[in-house]
Amino acid sequence: MSKSLSTLLLALNRNKLLLTIALLMVGVIIIPIPASAGPPTERVFRVEASRFAYSPSILSVNPGDRVVIELVATDVVHGLTIDGYGLEIVGDPGQTARLTFLADRSGSFRFRCSATCGGMHPFMIGKLQVGQGIFYWRGAALTILLAAGIALRDKR
Numbered sequence: 001m002s003k004s005l006s007t008l009l010l011a012l013n014r015n016k017l018l019l020t021i022a023l024l025m026v027g028v029i030i031i032p033i034p035a036s037a038g039p040p041t042e043r044v045f046r047v048e049a050s051r052f053a054y055s056p057s058i059l060s061v062n063p064g065d066r067v068v069i070e071l072v073a074t075d076v077v078h079g080l081t082i083d084g085y086g087l088e089i090v091g092d093p094g095q096t097a098r099l100t101f102l103a104d105r106s107g108s109f110r111f112r113c114s115a116t117c118g119g120m121h122p123f124m125i126g127k128l129q130v131g132q133g134i135f136y137w138r139g140a141a142l143t144i145l146l147a148a149g150i151a152l153r154d155k156r
């Protein structure tokens, strides 16, 4: 095989690979988000709030789930407000405040204390995860494919 022919074949292969990568990237973008695991269900979380943390601080649900948060403040008055959902409850010490809602928005939502409870109050935060973080995986897959494409293109 002559040198120029092998170079040509290599270039063709590279273009084919680049095309494959481009098609995979399109696939990652347009493939619909997979159905959530299992039918919607009711999820009850007992969340203890104390200076300056929630326990548990990460609540994971599936889209469509009915979520019940039982907020129990163990020391002073604490609140819980969920960004993006516009919901809030306030719990008096030793009592259970109950918040029920439908997890109809997918994504990652921060929740935080809405009752000023001390110096570290602004850092009293948690996370409501609705769905499997599909946007994160989509982004990660795109990044990997893009890096592969760039590496291939720059290869001499």
Ligand SMILES: [Cu+2]
Residues within 6 Å of the ligand: 077, 078, 079, 113, 114, 115, 116, 117, 118, 121, 124
């Ligand atoms: Cu607080």
